[in-house]
Every structure is written in C-alpha cells, then in structure tokens.
Amino acid sequence: MNPDALRGHMDALLLSVLEREPLHGYAIIEALQERSGGALSVPTGTVYPALRRLERIGYLSSEWATVGGRKRRTYRLTDAGRRQLEGERSAWREFTTVIGSVLRAEVRTSG
Amino acid sequence: MNPDALRGHMDALLLSVLEREPLHGYAIIEALQERSGGALSVPTGTVYPALRRLERIGYLSSEWATVGGRKRRTYRLTDAGRRQLEGERSAWREFTTVIGSVLRAEVRTSG
DNA sequence: AGTCTACATGTAGGCTGTCTATACGTAGAC
DNA sequence: GTCTACGTATAGACAGCCTACATGTAGACT
Numbered sequence: 707m708n709p710d711a712l713r714g715h716m717d718a719l720l721l722s723v724l725e726r727e728p729l730h731g732y733a734i735i736e737a738l739q740e741r742s743g744g745a746l747s748v749p750t751g752t753v754y755p756a757l758r759r760l761e762r763i764g765y766l767s768s769e770w771a772t773v774g775g776r777k778r779r780t781y782r783l784t785d786a787g788r789r790q791l792e793g794e795r796s797a798w799r800e801f802t803t804v805i806g807s808v809l810r811a812e813v814r815t816s817g
Numbered sequence: 818m819n820p821d822a823l824r825g826h827m828d829a830l831l832l833s834v835l836e837r838e839p840l841h842g843y844a845i846i847e848a849l850q851e852r853s854g855g856a857l858s859v860p861t862g863t864v865y866p867a868l869r870r871l872e873r874i875g876y877l878s879s880e881w882a883t884v885g886g887r888k889r890r891t892y893r894l895t896d897a898g899r900r901q902l903e904g905e906r907s908a909w910r911e912f913t914t915v916i917g918s919v920l921r922a923e924v925r926t927s928g
Numbered sequence: 929a930g931t932c933t934a935c936a937t938g939t940a941g942g943c944t945g946t947c948t949a950t951a952c953g954t955a956g957a958c
Numbered sequence: 959g960t961c962t963a964c965g966t967a968t969a970g971a972c973a974g975c976c977t978a979c980a981t982g983t984a985g986a987c988t
Contacts, residue, residue: 709975710825710945711912716975722920732936738919745915752975754938759974775983776936798920801822802913804856808849809833809909820946821974827945843965863946865967870945886954887965935984941977948971954964 707745716756718794719746721765721787728782730771731757757781765790818856827867829905830857832876832898839893841882842868868892876901 712719723729723737731754738746760766765787771778783791823830834840834848842864849857871877876898882889894902 707912707915708825708908711908713824713945713974714819714821715916719916719919730936731938741919742915743918745911746919749976750937751939751977751979756974758938774935777983778936795920797819797822798916800856801818802917804818804853805826805830805909806913807854808830808852808857809906824945824974841965842967860947861966862948862950862968867945869967885964888954889965930988932987933985936982938980940979943976944974946972948969950969951967953966956961956963958959958961 712748715798716748716752717760717765718791718798719748720753720756720760721783721791721794724766724781724783724787725791728780730778730780732778734781760787823859826909827859827863828871828876829902829909830859831864831867831871832894832902832905835877835892835894835898836902839891841889841891843889845892871898 719738720734723734723741729737731750734757735748735750735753738748757766757768761768761781765784766781767784768779768781771780830849831845834845834852840848842861845868846859846861846864849859868877868879872879872892876895877892878895879890879892882891
C-alpha cells in the first residue's frame with residue numbers, strides 16, 4: 707500500500723478503531739492491522755504523533771494506566787471526536803464516489 | 818474536498834483522463850471537473866508540475882501545438898503509462914477495500 | 929548472566945506532493 | 959482599454975506520513 711495514499715485518511719482510521727472502545731497506541735496499531743486483514747502496517751512514528759494531534763484538536767482524550775508493569779496511554783473518543791468521525795465517514799463516501807467516477811472511464815461505444 | 822485526500826491519487830486521475838485521448842493541461846483540468854460532477858477543482862499549480870513529473874517518469878509524452886494563436890502542450894499516454902494506469906486502478910480498488918473495511922465498523926450485536 | 933522477542937511510547941528529521949500566489953502571454957467581447 | 963476565458967509555468971509554503979533511533983519493562987530460553 708502506497709504510504710501517500712493514506713494522507714488525509716489517517717484521522718478517519720484512528721477515530722474509527724476508537725469508536726467502540728478506548729485503546730492505547732500499540733493496540734490501535736494491532737487493531738488497524740487486524741481490521742484491514744493484515745494490509746495496514748502503520749508505523750509507530752505515524753500513529754503516536756497523530757494521536758497527540760487528535761488529542762490537541764479535541765477529538766481524543768487520554769489517560770495513563772499501568773498494566774503488567776507496562777505503562778499505557780489509553781485514548782478515547784470525545785463527543786467532538788464522535789461527531790468528527792461521522793464527518794470523516796461521509797467525507798470518505800464522497801471521496802470514493804468522486805475519484806471513482808473519474809477512474810471508472812467507461813468506454814462509451816459511440817452510438 | 819480535503820486537498821490532502823488527493824495525495825497519491827493524482828497520478829491515477831491524470832492518467833485516467835488521458836486514457837481515451839490526448840489532452841493539454843487546461844483541458845485536463847476541465848475534464849477532471851466535468852467527470853467528477855464539479856467536485857474536483859484541481860489548481861494549475863498542481864496539474865502542471867504533476868504532468869511534467871509523469872512525463873519525466875515515462876508515463877506521458879508531450880508535444881507543442883498552436884491552436885487559435887494559443888500554445889498548448891498536449892500530453893498522451895505512453896505504453897508504460899497505460900500499464901501504470903492499470904496498476905493505479907487495482908491499487909485504488911485495494912485502497913478503498915482496505916480503508917473501507919476499517920471504517921465500516923459494523924456494530925456487532927453481542928450474541 | 930545474557931540474549932531475544934513482545935510489549936509500549938516517543939521524537940527528530942527527511943521526503944514529497946499538493947496548494948497558494950504570482951507571472952507571463954493571446955484572443956475576443958464589450 | 960478593460961475584462962474574461964484560454965493557456966502554461968514556477969517559487970515557496972505547508973503538512974502529514976515515513977524512517978530511524980532512543981528508551982524502557984516483562985518473560986522465555988539458553
């Protein structure tokens with residue numbers, strides 16, 4: 707998967723995996739991999755800064771926890787984040803429709 | 818439409834509108850707008866550099882023409898470009914499948 | 929004791945492609 | 959003489975995803 711293709715869709719992915727339950731960064735990466743059938747291997751250098759950005763914007767909130775001697779920062783959707791996810795979903799639908807309409811260059815038979 | 822979302826898909830769009838017939842930059846912009854139902858307004862500062870890049874790579878070739886006193890640089894798909902377009906199309910299908918599978922967070926009812 | 933893997937978070941800096949803004953020029957309408 | 963459509967092009971800003979690296983715990987295995 708071309709990394710550049712993810713541009714502008716990362717937020718939707720992150721918000722989406724956090725929709726059902728709060729998760730920490732590492733678990734988010736695993737969830738993305740699992741949900742995508744192994745196709746998405748998002749590096750930590752992408753995920754952690756993105757999560758911080760989303761928290762700064764106000765779509766996520768986080769808190770530290772210690773589980774099995776390891777520290778986790780667990781992120782959860784805020785109300786604003788939940789609304790944003792809805793926006794991301796409709797933006798995604800529009801996006802695929804628009805690009806698809808250009809790419810589906812049906813060969814019109816003249817006549 | 819969020820500009821960042823186009824990242825990594827511009828090539829597919831450009832190659833696609835050139836599939837049926839050679840076009841010059843200005844006409845390409847119009848074709849994108851038309852095919853997308855008005856949703857795509859790609860600025861010249863995006864299209865012209867992208868076309869040059871695609872020519873440099875070898876997916877397009879170009880030649881100058883003068884029509885009605887105005888100079889046009891007309892681009893056409895090379896054989897490599899045509900093959901690349903096929904690749905872009907299947908990449909697009911995979912992309913939408915993968916992202917879609919993550920975004921379609923079906924709410925599984927327990928049981 | 930030492931090594932390895934899985935778990936877990938984080939930053940610095942690079943890369944690159946899209947965008948904004950600007951420049952230049954022709955043709956035709958008004 | 960001004961405006962709009964047509965037509966190409968570049969410089970520099972911007973932003974986000976990536977690579978590479980740093981740091982640390984826990985548990986298994988040798």
